[in-house]
Amino acid sequence: MIADSLKLILDDASEHMNASIEHLLGEFKSIRAGRATPDMLDNIRVDYYGSITPLNQMASVSAPQSDLLMVQPWDRSALQEIEKAIQASNLGLNPSNDGSVIRLPVPPLSEDRRKELAKAAKSRAEDAKVAIRNVRRHAKDEIKKAQAEENLPEDMQYDAEERLQVLTDQHIAKVDHLMEHKEAEIMEV
Numbered sequence: 044m045i046a047d048s049l050k051l052i053l054d055d056a057s058e059h060m061n062a063s064i065e066h067l068l069g070e071f072k073s074i075r076a077g078r079a080t081p082d083m084l085d086n087i088r089v090d091y092y093g094s095i096t097p098l099n100q101m102a103s104v105s106a107p108q109s110d111l112l113m114v115q116p117w118d119r120s121a122l123q124e125i126e127k128a129i130q131a132s133n134l135g136l137n138p139s140n141d142g143s144v145i146r147l148p149v150p151p152l153s154e155d156r157r158k159e160l161a162k163a164a165k166s167r168a169e170d171a172k173v174a175i176r177n178v179r180r181h182a183k184d185e186i187k188k189a190q191a192e193e194n195l196p197e198d199m200q201y202d203a204e205e206r207l208q209v210l211t212d213q214h215i216a217k218v219d220h221l222m223e224h225k226e227a228e229i230m231e232v
Contacts, residue, residue, distance in 0.1 A: 045199055045203055045206070046193065046199055048189045048193060049186060049189060049190075049195070049199065049200075049203040052185045052186055052189065052203070053182070053203060053207060053210065055182070056178050056179065056181075056182035056207060056210060057210055060179075060210065060211070060214040061214075063171050063178070063214070064171065064214060064217055064218065064221070066174075067167060067168060067170075067171040067218060067221060068221070069085070070167045071164060071225050072085060073085045073086045074160055074163060074164050074167075074225065078106075078109040078110070078149075079106045079109060079111060079112045079147075079149040080106055081099075081104040081105060083112065083134065083149075084098050084104050084114070084129070084132075084134075085097075085098075085099060086132070087128050087129060087132050088128065089101060089121065089124050089125050089128040090124055090127075091121055091124060098114070098125065098128065098129075101116055101117060101121060102115055102116040102117060102121075102125060103115050103117075110149050110151075111146060111147065112136075112146075112147040112149060113144055113145070113146055113147070114129075114138075114144065114145040114147065115144050116145075119142070119143060122143075122145065125138075126138045126140050126145055135150070136148075136149065157229055157230055161226050161229045161230060164222060164225045164226060165226070168218050168219075168221065172218055175211060175214045175215060175218070176211070178211075179207060179210075182207050186200055186204060
């Protein structure tokens with residue numbers, strides 16, 4: 044049996060660890076893997092009348108073909124700024140502007156570019172693992188604090204810490220699994 048206050052700490056830790064994994068999934072969506080997807084442009088921010096605005100809030104992005112993205116801004120005066128932001132994004136895309144639509148041909152990935160993208164994915168996965176470990180450290184501190192404040196038995200503290208470690212191991216394993224899947228997707232020719 045474990046005290047309610049410790050259960051709350053564990054539930055909170057689980058929630059934060061899940062949020063780290065959700066964030067990682069969002070990051071992985073923006074890493075290109077073979078074919079063009081509108082998600083590739085999710086992290087692009089455009090300087091629009093002095094404020095930094097996400098591209099998907101000022102234009103519709105579509106992938107009419109597996110090797111082409113089309114960006115159609117709702118305000119044509121923003122075409123130049125969108126084009127600059129895409130070029131500055133380091134995605135390796137060359138935008139062409141016809142006055143109303145920006146076309147982005149997506150070239151096939153070279154072996155070197157695939158390796159770069161896999162390295163970027165590994166870096167983001169490692170960031171997620173660090174975030175999960177930080178949640179564990181914070182929760183462990185909270186468990187110790189709750190044990191001291193509520194005069195809970197040490198066995199209960201150790202039990203909660205063991206559960207926390209199991210939770211952490213599960214989330215780290217999930218990050219590893221997601222990373223392996225993404226790397227295979229990137230390296231697939």
